[in-house]
Amino acid sequence: MKVARAHARVADARRDFHHQLSTALIRDNQAVAVEDLAVKGLTRTRLAKSIHDAGWSSFVRMLEYKARLYGREFHRIGRFTPTSQTCCLRDVKDGPKPLHIREWQCRACGAWLDRDINAAINIAKAAGLAVTACRAQVRPEPVPAQRGEAGTHPKSCVHKV
Numbered sequence: 001m002k003v004a005r006a007h008a009r010v011a012d013a014r015r016d017f018h019h020q021l022s023t024a025l026i027r028d029n030q031a032v033a034v035e036d037l038a039v040k041g042l043t044r045t046r047l048a049k050s051i052h053d054a055g056w057s058s059f060v061r062m063l064e065y066k067a068r069l070y071g072r073e074f075h076r077i078g079r080f081t082p083t084s085q086t087c088c089l090r091d092v093k094d095g096p097k098p099l100h101i102r103e104w105q106c107r108a109c110g111a112w113l114d115r116d117i118n119a120a121i122n123i124a125k126a127a128g129l130a131v132t133a134c135r136a137q138v139r140p141e142p143v144p145a146q147r148g149e150a151g152t153h154p155k156s157c158v159h160k161v
Helices: 002-028 048-054 056-070 115-127
Strands: 031-035 073-077 103-105 112-114
Touching: 002 056, 031 056, 031 115, 048 056, 056 073, 073 115, 112 115
Parallel strands: 031 073
Antiparallel strands: 103 112
């Protein structure tokens, strides 16, 4: 009975956390994109305990139904999209890497990329969310501001005392 109560407390705490986090994410964002992970396949690896503890499948289901409820966009990216293997700057596939490699250098452009940030950018691109406010495609590299945008207008800086 003690073990069953302990399991129930953990399950309730996880469910409560998932509800709070999914609600906050959906309310704060117009669109959410997730990568469709093969959860069943991941549970057969040495990461099985971590995968089950995180409750990824139930969290994604909550995100999906709350997105519909609040009128937000929800995108699920296919599991075979190589998000962590492709350079987000040049769209060049660099090949699979073991999980312990957290940063890598693109062979095509030489940029150092963080595995998670690179994957997040590629997921946003795959979902069609990587656009500017005027719906133009995001430039892959920084562009300097034009001369008219590079400073402040002298009259806007005048302070009355």
